[in-house]
Amino acid sequence: MTEIVKKPKSSIWSKIGTFFGILFSGIVMIIGFLIATPFFLLSILFNWIKLSFGFTLFWFIANLIYTSVILDSQKFEPFNGTIVLIIIGLGLLTSIFVTISEMKE
Incomplete structure (x- = not known):
């Protein structure tokens, strides 16, 4: 005849410990994210x-x-609305890339 092997039951304390372990790990991750985000945004702003x-x-x-x-023109207007918008957008895009690359170093 074959013997039936019973699985050991996990106790209620083990289940409670697992629950609180997962809960604590999630809270630590959220707190770490909340602490790191302002520094990341400030770094992007400065860049x-x-x-x-x-x-x-x-x-x-x-x-x-x-x-x-090259044009030999007397009219010199280097900045208009479009150029300012392009410079600001390009600055933001490159500052995000630079900040991420600085974090990897």
């Missing part, structure tokens, strides 16, 4: 300001050379 300033300076010099040397 956004630095990169937008750099793009603005580059655009000013490039447009000055193009307008005065």
Whole structure:
């Protein structure tokens, strides 16, 4: 005849311990996320300001050379609404990439 092997029952204390272990682990993960998020956003903000300033300076010099040397024009207006929007958008996009690459180092 075959013997029937009974599985050992897990006690109620084991189930309660597992529940609180999962709960504690989730709370620690949420708290860690809430602590890290402001630092990540501040890093993006600082990189956004630095990169937008750099793009603005580059655009000013490039447009000055193009307008005065290549086109030989006296009309110099380097910034309009579209260019400012492009510089801000490009600065934001590159600041996100730079911040992520700095985190990997």
